[in-house]
Amino acid sequence: MPRYAFRIEYDGGPFCGWQRQAGGQPSVQQAIEEALARLEPGAHRIGAAGRTDAGVHATGQVAHADLAKDWDPFKLMGALNWHLKPAPVAILACARVADDFHARFSAHERRYTFRLMARRAPAVLERGLVWQVAHPLDLQAMQAGAAYLIGRHDFTTFRSVMCQAESPVKSIDEIRIEELPCPGGQEFRLHLRARSFLHNQVRSITGTLERVGAGAWAPERVKEALEAKSRAACGPVCPPQGLCLTGVGYPSDPFAG
Amino acid sequence: MPRYAFRIEYDGGPFCGWQRQAGGQPSVQQAIEEALARLEPGAHRIGAAGRTDAGVHATGQVAHADLAKDWDPFKLMGALNWHLKPAPVAILACARVADDFHARFSAHERRYTFRLMARRAPAVLERGLVWQVAHPLDLQAMQAGAAYLIGRHDFTTFRSVMCQAESPVKSIDEIRIEELPCPGGQEFRLHLRARSFLHNQVRSITGTLERVGAGAWAPERVKEALEAKSRAACGPVCPPQGLCLTGVGYPSDPFAG
Numbered sequence: 001m002p003r004y005a006f007r008i009e010y011d012g013g014p015f016c017g018w019q020r021q022a023g024g025q026p027s028v029q030q031a032i033e034e035a036l037a038r039l040e041p042g043a044h045r046i047g048a049a050g051r052t053d054a055g056v057h058a059t060g061q062v063a064h065a066d067l068a069k070d071w072d073p074f075k076l077m078g079a080l081n082w083h084l085k086p087a088p089v090a091i092l093a094c095a096r097v098a099d100d101f102h103a104r105f106s107a108h109e110r111r112y113t114f115r116l117m118a119r120r121a122p123a124v125l126e127r128g129l130v131w132q133v134a135h136p137l138d139l140q141a142m143q144a145g146a147a148y149l150i151g152r153h154d155f156t157t158f159r160s161v162m163c164q165a166e167s168p169v170k171s172i173d174e175i176r177i178e179e180l181p182c183p184g185g186q187e188f189r190l191h192l193r194a195r196s197f198l199h200n201q202v203r204s205i206t207g208t209l210e211r212v213g214a215g216a217w218a219p220e221r222v223k224e225a226l227e228a229k230s231r232a233a234c235g236p237v238c239p240p241q242g243l244c245l246t247g248v249g250y251p252s253d254p255f256a257g
Numbered sequence: 258m259p260r261y262a263f264r265i266e267y268d269g270g271p272f273c274g275w276q277r278q279a280g281g282q283p284s285v286q287q288a289i290e291e292a293l294a295r296l297e298p299g300a301h302r303i304g305a306a307g308r309t310d311a312g313v314h315a316t317g318q319v320a321h322a323d324l325a326k327d328w329d330p331f332k333l334m335g336a337l338n339w340h341l342k343p344a345p346v347a348i349l350a351c352a353r354v355a356d357d358f359h360a361r362f363s364a365h366e367r368r369y370t371f372r373l374m375a376r377r378a379p380a381v382l383e384r385g386l387v388w389q390v391a392h393p394l395d396l397q398a399m400q401a402g403a404a405y406l407i408g409r410h411d412f413t414t415f416r417s418v419m420c421q422a423e424s425p426v427k428s429i430d431e432i433r434i435e436e437l438p439c440p441g442g443q444e445f446r447l448h449l450r451a452r453s454f455l456h457n458q459v460r461s462i463t464g465t466l467e468r469v470g471a472g473a474w475a476p477e478r479v480k481e482a483l484e485a486k487s488r489a490a491c492g493p494v495c496p497p498q499g500l501c502l503t504g505v506g507y508p509s510d511p512f513a514g
Contacts, residue, residue, distance in 0.1 A: 009381045009440060057382060059440045081378055090378040092441030121338055121347040124266045125314060125501075129382065183266060183316045183503075184349030244382075246440075 001066040004076065005097045005254040006046075008032070008061040011088035012240065013128050017054045018061070028052075028089055032063070035083035039076075040068050049103045049248040050110055053200075055240035057129070059092075060111065060247035062254070064103040071096075093255040101254060109173075109249030112192045114206045115242045118213075119185020130187070131206075131242035137186060137213030139179045144219035145212035146175040146190075148226060149205060156229040158205055159198035160237075168229075170198060175205070188213075191246075200237055208235030258323040261333065262354045262511040263303075265289070265318040268345035269497065270385050274311045275318070285309075285346055289320070292340035296333075297325050306360045306505040307367055310457075312497035314386070316349075317368065317504035319511070321360040350512040358511060366430075366506030369449045371463045372499045375470075376442020387444070388463075388499035394443060394470030396436045401476035402469035403432040403447075405483060406462060413486040415462055416455035417494075425486075427455060432462070445470075448503075457494055465492030 008028075016025035020033075029046060036044040048063040067076075077094040084090065100106075117123050117130040118137045149158075152171040159168055174193040179186060190209070192202055208225065211217040217235065225233040265285075273282035277290075286303060293301040305320040324333075334351040341347065357363075374380050374387040375394045406415075409428040416425055431450040436443060447466070449459055465482065468474040474492065482490040 007441065009378070011381050011384075059382065078377065085379070088381045088384065090381045090441075092376075092378045119349075120335065121266070121349045122342070124268050124345045124347045125316065125386065127268075127345065184264065184347075 001068055002070055003064055003066050003097050003099050003101060004071065004073065005062060005064045005095050005101060005103065006032075006077075006080075006091050007093035007255055008048075008063060009059045009090045009092050010057060010061070011128070012052060012054065012056045012058070014088065015054065017056070018048050018050070018052045031084060031087045031089050032080070035080050036065060036067070038083040039079055047103050049107045050245045052243075052245055053240050056243045056245065057241075058245040061245050062103045062107070062248040062250075064097065064101060095254045097254050103248070106250050107248045108195055108251065110194060110196060110245065111247040111249070112197070112202050113244050113246045114190040114192070114202060114238075115244070116188040116190065116206065116210065117182060117185060118188070119182065121184050128241050131238050133210060133214070135214055137188060137210065138215065139177060139188065139213070141215070141219055142188070142209045142213040143177050145209050145217070145222040146177060146205075148219070148223040149175060153226055154229050155198055155201060155226070157225050157231060157233045158201050158208070159231070160200035160204075161231055163199035165198050168198065170194060170196065170201070177209075202243060203237050203240065204234050206242070207238035210238060211235040258325055259327055260321055260323050260354050260356055260358060261328065261330065262319060262321045262352050262358060262360065263289075263334075263337075263348050264350035264512055265305075265320060266316045266347045266349050267314060267318070268385070269309060269311065269313045269315070271345065272311065274313070275305050275307070275309045288341060288344045288346050289337070292337050293322060293324070295340040296336055304360055306364045307502045309500075309502055310497050313500045313502065314498075315502040318502050319360045319364070319505040319507075321354065321358060352511045354511050360505070363507050364505045365452055365508065366504075367451060367453060367502065368504040368506070369454070369459050370501050370503045371447040371449070371459060371495075372501070373445040373447065373463065373467065374439060374442060375445070376439060378441050385498050388495050390467060390471070392471055394445060394467065395472065396434060396445065396470070398472070398476055399445070399466045399470040400434050402466050402474070402479040403434060403462075405476070405480040406432060410483055411486050412455055412458060412483070414482050414488060414490045415458050415465070416488070417457035417461075418488055420456035422455050425455065427451060427453065427458070434466075459500060460494050460497065461491050463499070464495035467495060468492040
């Protein structure tokens with residue numbers, strides 16, 4: 001059966017996350033599997049690089065599925081987008097890939113962006129796409145706090161107690177924080193890049209850095225929290241709606257050419 | 258009665274436009290006037306710099322209203338935002354202004370941004386905030402077409418037949434078009450700046466420039482259309498949801514300091 005890779009965008013708001021749940025709540029995986037079943041009857045299985053949580057968005061999720069027919073990738077993309085409507089899920093690219101391509105296990109890099117708005121007036125146009133706090137934040141302080149997290153560390157402090165990864169040791173390659181113009185306030189974007197992340201790692205880091213930006217934590221306390229290797233040392237885990245999986249890296253780009 | 262100026266953000270999607278309509282459809286003006294009535298009982302009247310159409314958004318609308326009480330502007334902003342919920346309208350700034358300040362007549366500049374997405378896959382995260390076309394667009398061609406519209410011209414071609422302005426002569430100070438990264442396609446932002454605009458002028462210009470970007474019109478045809486001074490020479494008027502009023506200029510910034 002030919003294997004296809006998909007680059008996928010979705011609004012995580014109405015979903016219980018990427019992954020199908022036993023309770024039958026709507027998941028992104030289920031929405032795409034049902035669209036695949038409209039093209040080729042029967043059960044389908046699509047596996048993604050990042051199993052995003054409820055409410056988390058994506059502009060660069062990657063997943064793969066096997067189909068019976070030899071589809072033209074461009075037509076397959078169009079047909080899936082047609083059947084996905086009106087769900088807020090879009091296939092941005094589609095490619096035929098080798099049988100041993102695996103969206104999750106072949107990936108060597110995940111990129112996330114977290115949007116954090118700091119202003120008193122409620123987010124209106126960006127509602128559901130940002131985490132909002134009502135007080136100003138200090139960019140330099142957040143950058144100083146983030147610097148302690150770059151590199152290979154035991155991230156026990158910054159992972160969910162439900163995390164199923166065997167080891168809490170991960171390497172974070174980049175945490176770049178930029179400030180963008182925002183009418184009536186501030187908007188920050190935190191860009192994180194790593195081979196892989198632990199469960200709730202990005203939201204644990206962002207929630208902690210927000211405390212630093214607010215002045216409640218000195219930047220050095222991030223280092224102490226990391227070294228404590230204790231979940232209790234983490235700042236508050238922030239809500240999901242500011243988070244977006246923006247890209248997944250592979251040894252060779254499945255969508256190139 | 259003390260006069261207050263407000264800087265306002267709104268999602269135009271659920272509204273019939275800024276202005277109250279006789280039919281009683283929800284308008285942004287009505288939403289704010291009703292919030293004012295929660296603070297000071299009785300009828301209120303708020304006047305805006307730009308009477309945006311149905312579906313058009315704002316991040317920098319400016320309006321003024323007279324109130325009986327001597328409000329602290331910061332507290333007034335918070336109280337209005339509280340009473341505006343859950344309508345997608347937010348007061349970003351509030352200031353006490355001179356009695357002769359008039360949001361519309363004191364303004365000497367309006368700035369609009371139009372977001373135009375060119376890709377096959379449907380807009381998901383930006384749904385309702387962009388106008389989407391399915392074919393690629395040429396940035397340089399759109400810039401060349403736009404250049405013919407800069408300066409003082411008779412814009413009869415580019416205004417609605419319903420436009421109530423006495424004269425079709427307007428000066429456009431700037432049309433800056435930038436291309437931004439967009440997963441799976443292109444995004445363009447058209448930034449337009451003028452003392453004032455005619456009814457449907459921005460959407461008439463954007464719809465025409467899209468034809469140029471698509472290659473259906475040569476850039477020079479924009480010049481011919483302008484010189485024809487005929488509504489029939491205009492390209493198709495584009496839909497409202499990509500349009501946003503981003504700012505209004507005054508001789509002195511009412512919100513400074």
